[in-house]
Amino acid sequence: MLQPLLNSTTLPLLKQVAKFAERRQDVLAGNIANIDTPGYRMRDLPVGEFQDALQSAIAARRATPSAGLTSESLLLPASPTSSTELMQELFPDSLFRADSPREQDHITFQDANNRSVEHQFLMMTKNSLMQQFALEVMRGQFEQLQTVISERL
């Protein structure tokens, strides 16, 4: 029943942002763990592609505002799959995979490792801020819903 209510906001997009940030932290932690491993190449998720996907998802959402809440859609039995499928289409699994390691443009050391601690931590900090931003906005929306449900401020 809540599905149309939840899907009409930016929550599905924020979920993707948080998911991406968590997956990316995983890969970046792996880079730091392998900072001294000979032959290891620094990996990353396709950040640019994800941002593009996010942008087009936002654009698609703006273009069809009626896709969300109407009084009918609230009364109709929810179709929870449609939104999940749409998200699956907009954000394919390949965006969350590091199996084609992005080559990072850093000096390769004699042991064939292209480590750069500073760069890794810079990306990690940015990534963590992005995740916290997404979660804070999500929290705000949940609080709004709570207010609506309890009908008092």
Added chain:
Amino acid sequence: MLRTLEISASGLAAQRLRMDTIAGNIAHSHTTMDETGKKSPFQRRMVVLQSQSPGETGHRGVGVSATVETDTATVPRKIHDPSHPHADADGYVTYPNINVITEFVNALEATRAYEANVSTMQVTRSMIDSTFRLIG
């Protein structure tokens, strides 16, 4: 997310093993006899790091594994000291193939790498914390 902590933990374990090995090398930098009492200099140990096999989660981050191996490539140091009980016929004592300066530099490197893994864990923790705050 909790798996991310495990990756950092593998890095911590690997760097700690390196530190252990370095400490052993420095402690044995002048050992000329093995544990059985035989006249044989200590062999330098070194840690070999390898990224863990990605397995089915190969598209995610990978941890690191470490193994201790013996350094047989570096030649032992020979110092002329005929008064030493372990000196050979020419008066040379064979000391382990350990250069204390190299060991100290490696120790610094291991310390910094350890710290980097700890910092990563702190970032991961703050991310987990903010995820949990969504619930409460």
